[in-house]
Amino acid sequence: xxxxxxDAYRSELTALAVHNGRVVCLDSSPGRxxxxxxxxxxxxxxxLAGVASVMVDVVEGxxxxxxxxxxxxxxxxxxxxxxxELGLRARLLEAGASVVTPYAGILEDYQVLRRxxxxxxxxxxxxxETRAVVRTAAATDRPFHIRVGSAPRPYWQRxxxxxxxxxxxxxxxxxxxxDDDPVCLVSVGEYGTGTARAARACAPWLAHAHLVYLDDExxxxxxxxxxxxxxxxxxxxxxxxxxxxxxxxxxxxxxxxIGAAQATTDHDSSGVGAALRAADRVAGYGVRxxx
Numbered sequence: 001x002x003x004x005x006x007d008a009y010r011s012e013l014t015a016l017a018v019h020n021g022r023v024v025c026l027d028s029s030p031g032r033x034x035x036x037x038x039x040x041x042x043x044x045x046x047x048l049a050g051v052a053s054v055m056v057d058v059v060e061g062x063x064x065x066x067x068x069x070x071x072x073x074x075x076x077x078x079x080x081x082x083x084x085e086l087g088l089r090a091r092l093l094e095a096g097a098s099v100v101t102p103y104a105g106i107l108e109d110y111q112v113l114r115r116x117x118x119x120x121x122x123x124x125x126x127x128x129e130t131r132a133v134v135r136t137a138a139a140t141d142r143p144f145h146i147r148v149g150s151a152p153r154p155y156w157q158r159x160x161x162x163x164x165x166x167x168x169x170x171x172x173x174x175x176x177x178x179d180d181d182p183v184c185l186v187s188v189g190e191y192g193t194g195t196a197r198a199a200r201a202c203a204p205w206l207a208h209a210h211l212v213y214l215d216d217e218x219x220x221x222x223x224x225x226x227x228x229x230x231x232x233x234x235x236x237x238x239x240x241x242x243x244x245x246x247x248x249x250x251x252x253x254x255x256x257x258i259g260a261a262q263a264t265t266d267h268d269s270s271g272v273g274a275a276l277r278a279a280d281r282v283a284g285y286g287v288r289x290x291x
Contacts, residue, residue: 005130005148005190006072006102012131013070016138017041023067023138026055026141029072029102035202063096068138072100086112089145098137098144107189107214111243114143114215121214123147125167125193149190161198169211169218171176171227173197176207183279184230186211187263188245191271192237195263199236199275206279212279214245221227223252231256236271237263257282 003011007275014036017023019268026046038045048055055071062069071092073085086109089099093116101109113121120142124130130148137144158284176182184207187196193210200208207230211222235258238245246260259278263271 002126003127004102004152005124005126006100006150008127008130009072009100009146009148010135012134013138014040014181015038016135017044020068020138024062024067024069026058026069026071026097028055029111045075055088056095059095059097066071068141069097070100070134070137072102073095080260089113090116093143093145096141096143098146100146100148102148107147107239107245109238110214110245114243114248118142118213120144120218121147122212123189124212125149125171125190125212126208127173129166133212136166147189153190166172166212168225169213169222170209171212171289173208173210174200174204174206175229177205181231182207183232183234183283184226185275185279186226186233186235186249188214188235188237189263191263195261195271196236197277198272198278199279202272203276203279211245219245219248219252223249227253227256232282233257234259234261234275234282236275238262262291 013023013025013290017037017040024044025035025265026048035045035047038047046058059069059071073089073092081115089101090112092099107123110121113119120137122133122144123185124133124146132148133144134137137146176184185196185199187193187208196208196210200206209226215243233249233253233256235246235249239247240260246258248256261271261274261278
């Protein structure tokens with residue numbers, strides 16, 4: 001069954017808690033009744049909708065007691081320009097919790113979250129990848145910020161991930177063909193990945209890898225892997241600007257040419273066209289052009 005990333009997170013965390021007594025679930029998202037973790041592990045579930053302000057104190061106490069808290073803070077990045085939800089998420093991460101945000105759109109919060117020391121940033125696509133990231137997060141004491149989709153995405157299923165965690169910062173769909181150095185689409189988030197896959201359906205000679213982990217540590221590893229096979233890239237779904245994913249990759253891929261295309265909705269037709277046009281432009285540059 002194809003679940004949304006949010007439902008896959010709830011299901012996987014509930015299953016993990018059967019054998020891992022350290023896992024605790026806190027949920028402040030409104031209208032999320034029927035949480036499977038609550039019915040299966042009622043002594044380790046805390047529904048704090050409407051009282052999110054106490055979550056930081058609760059998390060600090062749980063971490064000090066040796067628990068591994070996972071916190072869902074609600075739908076989307078509303079109020080990110082203020083000290084509201086984004087500030088709460090930052091404090092929860094600094095307190096040692098892993099934070100899950102059900103939102104598939106542009107990563108407006110990335111510039112703030114990437115500055116938090118020791119935090120892993122993940123944007124898995126689909127049911128299987130989300131489960132794998134949750135398993136990885138539960139197996140470490142490092143806080144994770146996990147952005148998950150709130151609707152099923154049938155276009156990106158990874159049944160081959162197995163029972164272990166997902167440690168690679170990249171997942172390849174195709175390394176491309178028909179060219180010794182095909183342009184590689186590098187997608188970010190569910191919208192970016194859906195748009196990149198739709199672009200490849202129109203131009204199957206393009207390569208495509210999507211970024212699962214977005215913190216600086218993992219981006220360095222991803223950049224090294226990308227340059228082993230490619231020298232020309234189009235980043236799909238990353239918001240432009242200083243300290244964003246596109247900016248980070250540009251600095252990590254010196255001597256390569258990088259284009260960009262936005263993806264504001266799932267399978268956005270204008271985004272697909274922008275990705276194809278960017279790939280055409282990038283394909284015309286030599287491999288040594290500096291960004």
